[in-house]
Amino acid sequence: MSIPIAIARHQGMEALELCAPDGARATVLLHGGHVLSWVPTGADEQLYVSPKTAMASGQAIRGGVPVIFPQFAARGPLQRHGFARTKPWQLVMAEQGEGDALAVLRLSDDAATRMFWPHAFELELSVRVAGRDLEIELACENKGEEMFSFSAALHSYLGLGALGDASVQGLAGLSYWDSVDGVERSQRTDLLLPGSPGAQDLDRIYYQVKQDLTLQELTAAGERRVSIQQQGFEDAVVWNPGAAKCAALADMPADGYQHFLCIEAAQVERPVQLAPGESWVGRQSLSLA
Ligand SMILES: O=P(O)(O)OC[C@H]1O[C@@H](O)[C@H](O)[C@@H](O)[C@@H]1O
DSSP: OOEEOOOEEETTEEEEEEEOTTSOEEEEETBTTEEEEEEOTTSOOOBOBOTTOOOSTTSOOSBSBOEEBSOOTTSSSSSTTBSGGGSBOEEEEEEEOSSOEEEEEEEEOOHHHHHHSOOOEEEEEEEEEETTEEEEEEEEEEOSSSOEEEEEEEOOEEEOSOGGGEEEESOTTOEEEETTTTEEEEOOSSEEOTTOTTOOOEEEEEOSOOSOEEEEEEETTEEEEEEEEEESOOEEEEEEOHHHHHHTOTTSOTTGGGGEEEEEEEEEEEEEEEOTTOEEEEEEEEEEO
16 A cells, blocks of 8 residues: 655655665655655665755755756756756655655746756656665656757765765766866776875766766775666766865855765767657666665
Protein backbone atom coordinates (compact mmCIF):
# COMPACT_ATOMS: atom_id res chain seq x y z
CA MET A 1 0.00 0.00 0.00
CA SER A 2 1.28 3.46 -0.78
CA ILE A 3 0.81 6.55 1.39
CA PRO A 4 0.57 9.96 -0.30
CA ILE A 5 3.06 12.62 0.79
CA ALA A 6 1.69 16.16 1.04
CA ILE A 7 3.56 19.37 0.33
CA ALA A 8 5.25 20.66 3.50
CA ARG A 9 7.46 23.65 4.30
CA HIS A 10 11.24 23.49 4.51
CA GLN A 11 13.16 26.69 5.32
CA GLY A 12 10.16 28.64 4.09
CA MET A 13 10.00 26.80 0.75
CA GLU A 14 7.41 24.28 -0.48
CA ALA A 15 8.96 20.86 -0.11
CA LEU A 16 8.35 17.13 -0.21
CA GLU A 17 9.84 15.26 2.69
CA LEU A 18 10.33 11.77 1.26
CA CYS A 19 10.70 9.02 3.81
CA ALA A 20 10.96 5.35 2.85
CA PRO A 21 9.75 2.64 5.26
CA ASP A 22 13.39 1.74 5.97
CA GLY A 23 14.11 5.29 7.16
CA ALA A 24 15.90 6.59 4.05
CA ARG A 25 14.99 10.24 3.50
CA ALA A 26 15.25 12.97 0.88
CA THR A 27 13.93 16.53 0.73
CA VAL A 28 12.83 17.85 -2.66
CA LEU A 29 11.88 21.49 -3.15
CA LEU A 30 9.29 22.56 -5.72
CA HIS A 31 11.60 25.51 -6.32
CA GLY A 32 13.95 24.30 -9.05
CA GLY A 33 12.89 20.65 -8.61
CA HIS A 34 15.81 20.79 -6.22
CA VAL A 35 16.92 17.81 -4.12
CA LEU A 36 18.17 19.51 -0.98
CA SER A 37 18.91 16.60 1.31
CA TRP A 38 19.63 12.88 1.11
CA VAL A 39 19.98 10.76 4.24
CA PRO A 40 20.41 7.03 3.49
CA THR A 41 19.23 4.42 6.00
CA GLY A 42 21.56 4.35 9.01
CA ALA A 43 23.77 7.16 7.69
CA ASP A 44 24.20 10.94 7.86
CA GLU A 45 23.46 13.65 5.34
CA GLN A 46 25.27 13.01 2.06
CA LEU A 47 24.75 16.32 0.24
CA TYR A 48 26.34 19.70 0.88
CA VAL A 49 24.23 22.86 1.12
CA SER A 50 26.01 26.15 1.70
CA PRO A 51 25.02 27.85 4.95
CA LYS A 52 25.09 31.11 2.95
CA THR A 53 22.84 29.97 0.12
CA ALA A 54 19.86 32.03 -1.03
CA MET A 55 16.54 30.27 -0.36
CA ALA A 56 14.15 32.42 -2.32
CA SER A 57 12.05 32.21 -5.44
CA GLY A 58 13.91 33.15 -8.60
CA GLN A 59 17.33 32.47 -7.05
CA ALA A 60 19.68 29.51 -7.45
CA ILE A 61 20.44 27.36 -4.41
CA ARG A 62 24.11 26.64 -3.67
CA GLY A 63 24.21 22.95 -2.88
CA GLY A 64 21.98 19.88 -3.04
CA VAL A 65 21.22 18.85 -6.62
CA PRO A 66 20.38 21.78 -8.93
CA VAL A 67 18.71 20.77 -12.22
CA ILE A 68 20.59 22.37 -15.09
CA PHE A 69 18.49 22.95 -18.25
CA PRO A 70 18.47 23.95 -21.14
CA GLN A 71 21.98 25.45 -21.09
CA PHE A 72 25.15 24.35 -19.30
CA ALA A 73 27.22 27.07 -17.57
CA ALA A 74 27.75 30.06 -19.87
CA ARG A 75 27.73 27.96 -23.05
CA GLY A 76 24.90 29.91 -24.69
CA PRO A 77 22.89 33.13 -24.46
CA LEU A 78 20.75 32.21 -21.44
CA GLN A 79 21.39 32.81 -17.74
CA ARG A 80 24.19 30.58 -16.35
CA HIS A 81 23.08 26.95 -16.20
CA GLY A 82 19.66 27.81 -17.70
CA PHE A 83 16.38 28.57 -16.01
CA ALA A 84 15.10 25.23 -14.64
CA ARG A 85 16.91 25.65 -11.30
CA THR A 86 15.17 28.92 -10.51
CA LYS A 87 11.61 28.11 -11.65
CA PRO A 88 8.75 26.75 -9.53
CA TRP A 89 7.97 23.15 -10.55
CA GLN A 90 4.58 21.44 -10.22
CA LEU A 91 3.97 18.38 -8.08
CA VAL A 92 2.76 15.38 -10.11
CA MET A 93 2.82 12.80 -7.32
CA ALA A 94 4.66 11.92 -4.11
CA GLU A 95 4.19 8.81 -2.03
CA GLN A 96 5.75 6.38 0.35
CA GLY A 97 5.65 2.94 -1.28
CA GLU A 98 6.26 -0.47 0.26
CA GLY A 99 10.03 -0.26 -0.19
CA ASP A 100 10.79 3.34 -1.18
CA ALA A 101 9.55 6.92 -1.37
CA LEU A 102 9.08 8.69 -4.68
CA ALA A 103 8.27 12.18 -5.94
CA VAL A 104 7.58 13.28 -9.51
CA LEU A 105 7.70 16.97 -10.44
CA ARG A 106 7.04 18.73 -13.72
CA LEU A 107 8.18 21.93 -15.41
CA SER A 108 6.64 23.14 -18.66
CA ASP A 109 7.35 26.15 -20.84
CA ASP A 110 5.52 29.37 -20.01
CA ALA A 111 5.54 32.92 -21.35
CA ALA A 112 8.73 33.73 -19.40
CA THR A 113 10.72 30.71 -20.62
CA ARG A 114 9.52 31.23 -24.22
CA MET A 115 10.79 34.79 -24.13
CA PHE A 116 14.38 33.50 -23.74
CA TRP A 117 14.04 30.03 -25.21
CA PRO A 118 11.19 29.79 -27.75
CA HIS A 119 10.34 26.09 -27.38
CA ALA A 120 7.46 24.06 -26.00
CA PHE A 121 8.85 21.44 -23.61
CA GLU A 122 7.91 19.34 -20.64
CA LEU A 123 10.47 18.27 -18.05
CA GLU A 124 9.71 15.55 -15.57
CA LEU A 125 11.95 14.91 -12.57
CA SER A 126 11.58 11.70 -10.56
CA VAL A 127 13.35 11.32 -7.24
CA ARG A 128 13.36 7.94 -5.54
CA VAL A 129 14.94 7.12 -2.21
CA ALA A 130 15.29 3.68 -0.62
CA GLY A 131 17.88 2.10 1.66
CA ARG A 132 21.30 3.46 0.71
CA ASP A 133 20.21 4.62 -2.79
CA LEU A 134 19.04 7.87 -4.32
CA GLU A 135 17.90 7.89 -7.95
CA ILE A 136 17.21 11.09 -9.82
CA GLU A 137 15.77 10.91 -13.32
CA LEU A 138 15.23 13.84 -15.66
CA ALA A 139 13.05 13.43 -18.75
CA CYS A 140 12.42 16.01 -21.46
CA GLU A 141 9.72 15.90 -24.14
CA ASN A 142 9.46 18.18 -27.13
CA LYS A 143 5.82 19.38 -27.05
CA GLY A 144 6.24 21.80 -29.94
CA GLU A 145 6.29 21.62 -33.72
CA GLU A 146 9.97 22.28 -34.30
CA MET A 147 13.17 20.50 -33.39
CA PHE A 148 15.13 21.90 -30.44
CA SER A 149 18.40 21.07 -28.73
CA PHE A 150 19.41 21.44 -25.09
CA SER A 151 22.06 20.64 -22.51
CA ALA A 152 21.25 19.35 -19.05
CA ALA A 153 22.89 18.22 -15.83
CA LEU A 154 22.10 16.92 -12.36
CA HIS A 155 24.61 19.08 -10.50
CA SER A 156 25.08 16.99 -7.33
CA TYR A 157 27.05 18.56 -4.48
CA LEU A 158 28.41 15.58 -2.53
CA GLY A 159 29.24 16.61 1.02
CA LEU A 160 32.72 16.01 2.50
CA GLY A 161 34.35 16.39 5.90
CA ALA A 162 37.54 17.61 4.24
CA LEU A 163 38.37 17.78 0.53
CA GLY A 164 41.91 16.50 1.18
CA ASP A 165 40.51 13.17 2.39
CA ALA A 166 38.52 12.56 -0.80
CA SER A 167 39.32 10.86 -4.09
CA VAL A 168 37.37 9.89 -7.18
CA GLN A 169 37.89 6.55 -8.87
CA GLY A 170 36.88 5.39 -12.33
CA LEU A 171 37.93 8.26 -14.59
CA ALA A 172 41.05 6.63 -16.12
CA GLY A 173 41.20 6.63 -19.91
CA LEU A 174 38.60 9.36 -20.35
CA SER A 175 39.08 12.56 -22.33
CA TYR A 176 37.96 15.74 -20.68
CA TRP A 177 37.57 19.42 -21.28
CA ASP A 178 39.47 21.35 -18.64
CA SER A 179 37.29 24.42 -18.16
CA VAL A 180 39.92 26.10 -15.94
CA ASP A 181 42.43 26.59 -18.74
CA GLY A 182 40.28 25.76 -21.77
CA VAL A 183 42.20 22.71 -23.01
CA GLU A 184 41.21 19.14 -23.84
CA ARG A 185 43.19 16.50 -21.97
CA SER A 186 43.05 12.82 -21.13
CA GLN A 187 42.97 11.29 -17.69
CA ARG A 188 45.82 8.85 -17.17
CA THR A 189 45.58 7.97 -13.50
CA ASP A 190 42.57 6.18 -12.11
CA LEU A 191 42.55 8.22 -8.94
CA LEU A 192 41.67 11.89 -8.96
CA LEU A 193 42.70 13.73 -5.79
CA PRO A 194 40.74 16.98 -5.84
CA GLY A 195 42.27 18.37 -2.64
CA SER A 196 45.90 17.29 -3.03
CA PRO A 197 48.38 19.89 -1.68
CA GLY A 198 48.72 22.78 -4.10
CA ALA A 199 45.51 21.89 -5.93
CA GLN A 200 43.67 24.85 -7.41
CA ASP A 201 40.10 24.83 -8.63
CA LEU A 202 38.95 21.80 -10.54
CA ASP A 203 36.41 22.12 -13.34
CA ARG A 204 36.31 19.29 -15.86
CA ILE A 205 33.82 17.87 -18.32
CA TYR A 206 34.63 14.19 -18.80
CA TYR A 207 33.24 12.81 -22.08
CA GLN A 208 31.49 9.50 -22.74
CA VAL A 209 31.39 8.28 -19.15
CA LYS A 210 30.03 4.75 -19.26
CA GLN A 211 31.68 3.30 -16.18
CA ASP A 212 30.60 3.88 -12.58
CA LEU A 213 32.52 6.43 -10.56
CA THR A 214 33.25 6.17 -6.86
CA LEU A 215 33.73 8.99 -4.40
CA GLN A 216 35.89 7.73 -1.57
CA GLU A 217 36.53 9.60 1.65
CA LEU A 218 38.70 8.66 4.61
CA THR A 219 36.82 9.58 7.75
CA ALA A 220 37.46 9.12 11.46
CA ALA A 221 34.98 6.23 11.35
CA GLY A 222 36.75 4.52 8.44
CA GLU A 223 36.03 4.76 4.75
CA ARG A 224 32.99 6.21 3.04
CA ARG A 225 32.23 5.15 -0.52
CA VAL A 226 29.50 6.61 -2.68
CA SER A 227 29.08 5.02 -6.08
CA ILE A 228 27.78 7.20 -8.88
CA GLN A 229 26.12 5.71 -11.92
CA GLN A 230 24.61 7.51 -14.85
CA GLN A 231 22.47 6.56 -17.81
CA GLY A 232 21.29 8.73 -20.68
CA PHE A 233 23.80 11.45 -19.72
CA GLU A 234 27.06 11.02 -21.68
CA ASP A 235 29.30 13.39 -19.73
CA ALA A 236 30.27 13.82 -16.08
CA VAL A 237 31.40 17.15 -14.65
CA VAL A 238 33.72 17.24 -11.66
CA TRP A 239 33.83 20.66 -10.02
CA ASN A 240 35.33 22.25 -6.95
CA PRO A 241 36.03 26.00 -6.88
CA GLY A 242 39.18 25.81 -4.73
CA ALA A 243 40.04 28.51 -2.17
CA ALA A 244 40.37 31.57 -4.43
CA LYS A 245 37.22 31.08 -6.53
CA CYS A 246 35.25 30.02 -3.46
CA ALA A 247 36.16 33.32 -1.77
CA ALA A 248 34.57 35.13 -4.72
CA LEU A 249 31.25 33.25 -4.37
CA ALA A 250 28.89 35.42 -2.33
CA ASP A 251 26.71 32.44 -1.41
CA MET A 252 29.49 30.29 0.06
CA PRO A 253 31.65 30.65 3.18
CA ALA A 254 35.40 31.03 2.60
CA ASP A 255 36.09 27.40 3.57
CA GLY A 256 33.01 26.02 1.78
CA TYR A 257 35.11 24.39 -0.97
CA GLN A 258 36.58 22.06 1.68
CA HIS A 259 33.22 20.44 2.25
CA PHE A 260 31.96 19.24 -1.12
CA LEU A 261 32.83 17.90 -4.52
CA CYS A 262 30.34 18.19 -7.36
CA ILE A 263 30.05 15.08 -9.50
CA GLU A 264 27.43 15.91 -12.09
CA ALA A 265 25.71 13.67 -14.62
CA ALA A 266 25.68 15.95 -17.64
CA GLN A 267 24.95 16.28 -21.33
CA VAL A 268 27.17 19.12 -22.49
CA GLU A 269 29.53 18.12 -25.29
CA ARG A 270 26.79 16.88 -27.63
CA PRO A 271 23.53 18.67 -26.80
CA VAL A 272 20.40 16.51 -27.10
CA GLN A 273 18.40 17.08 -30.30
CA LEU A 274 14.68 16.40 -29.95
CA ALA A 275 12.23 16.30 -32.86
CA PRO A 276 8.55 17.16 -32.16
CA GLY A 277 7.02 14.50 -29.91
CA GLU A 278 10.39 12.93 -29.03
CA SER A 279 11.65 12.40 -25.48
CA TRP A 280 15.01 11.99 -23.78
CA VAL A 281 15.75 10.55 -20.33
CA GLY A 282 18.87 10.84 -18.17
CA ARG A 283 19.49 9.40 -14.73
CA GLN A 284 22.01 9.68 -11.89
CA SER A 285 22.00 6.99 -9.21
CA LEU A 286 23.94 7.48 -5.99
CA SER A 287 24.55 4.62 -3.63
CA LEU A 288 26.28 4.68 -0.27
CA ALA A 289 28.24 1.47 0.43
O1 LIG B 1 27.94 29.25 -9.80
P1 LIG B 1 27.08 28.34 -10.62
O2 LIG B 1 26.38 29.04 -11.76
O3 LIG B 1 26.11 27.54 -9.79
O4 LIG B 1 28.07 27.30 -11.30
C1 LIG B 1 28.89 26.51 -10.52
C2 LIG B 1 29.81 25.65 -11.39
O5 LIG B 1 29.05 24.66 -12.03
C3 LIG B 1 29.82 23.70 -12.74
O6 LIG B 1 28.95 22.78 -13.33
C4 LIG B 1 30.62 24.36 -13.82
O7 LIG B 1 31.43 23.40 -14.47
C5 LIG B 1 31.48 25.47 -13.22
O8 LIG B 1 32.16 26.15 -14.25
C6 LIG B 1 30.60 26.43 -12.42
O9 LIG B 1 31.44 27.40 -11.80
